[in-house]
Amino acid sequence: MKKRIATALSLCMMASAQGAAKDLSAEKTIRLENMTRVSEGVYVIEDRQHIMLVPNITIIVGRDAVLVVDTGLGTDSAQRVLKAAKKLAGRRKLYLTVTHFHPEHGFGAQVFKGQATIIYNRAQRDEMLQKGPGYQSLFATRLGVAKAMRDVRLVAPDVVYDDVASIDLGGRVVKLNYYKPAHTLGDQVVSLPDQGVVIMGDLLETGSFPIMPWFPELGDTDVNPLNWRDILRQVAATQPQIVIPGHGRIGSRADLDAAAQHIEQAREAVASGCAAGETLGDLQQEATPLLAAQHPDWQLKDWIAMEIQVNHARLCRQR
Ligand SMILES: [Zn+2]
Secondary structure, rough: HHHHHHHHHHHOOOOOHHHHHHOOOOOOOHHHHHHHEOOOEEEOOOOOOOOOOOEEEEEEEOOOEEEEEOOOOHHHHHHHHHHHHHHEEEEOOEEEOOOOOOHHHHOOHHHHOOEEEEEHHHHHHHHHHHHHHHHHHHHHHOOOHHHHHHOOOOOOOOOEOEEEEEEOOOOEEEEEOOOOOOOOOOEEEEEEEHHHHEEEEEEEEEEOOOOOOEHHOOOOOHHHHHHHHHHHHHOOOOOOOOOEEOOOOOEEEEHHHHHHHHHHHHHHHHHHHHHHHOOHHHHOOOHHHHHHHHHOOOOOOOOOHHHHHHHHHHHOOOO
């Protein structure tokens, strides 16, 4: 079982064999020099090099308060993000939210505890408490970031909402939306509707195939491609101008459309494959290169096989 976990994680998280021997935490630390202003009062510490485990971090500055979205992996990253946020905020009140519970997005929240009001949706909070310790251990032992994970403590949010919340930062109202399970059980879309800005977390990775975690060994089989496609379409219908992905360069509505289309194509390929009686192995062998060829410039091709596996479990279970 251990071997299967290692295989899945190293395949899917792009951890190298050397990763287990060499601690990669320093390479995965947030770099403040990558901060850019994308809209009035909206700053992104951008994942320009598409480095695995380094997410995009957004800081939204209003007249009265500042919201930070995501912390980076571990306390070193979070300290840097907090420093950048405080520099922008001055004496203004701070808020923190995270797009979902995965370690590189939220496992630095403890640095903000007492410094900022932390707000999550209920599904996200519950998922972090349930799955967080397992992911912390696996990231430390399998993904080469033990140092970053060493002093992580999972902290409860100060405020929890169910479906929709808004934060008035002063002249700038931020919407927090929980839809339904997709990349995780508790994905959150953060938006500034008046400025056409949306923050997608790992519901979108620009320039790459989607990350669909399917780890039965960890008790984590909650990823839901159908909901995921629907959320992407729903957000795209709001006509956003600036789309901030979980990883990769800042994108646009076209990236949402392309991701939704890919997810649909993968579902259709699996559905027709199972209707024809194909096994999971056959499907992966046949559909992976076809799906990869649709986007030759996209990264994370290793995730396609797992996406097919997820769809197979969802669509072919009765066969
Ligand atoms: Zn994620």
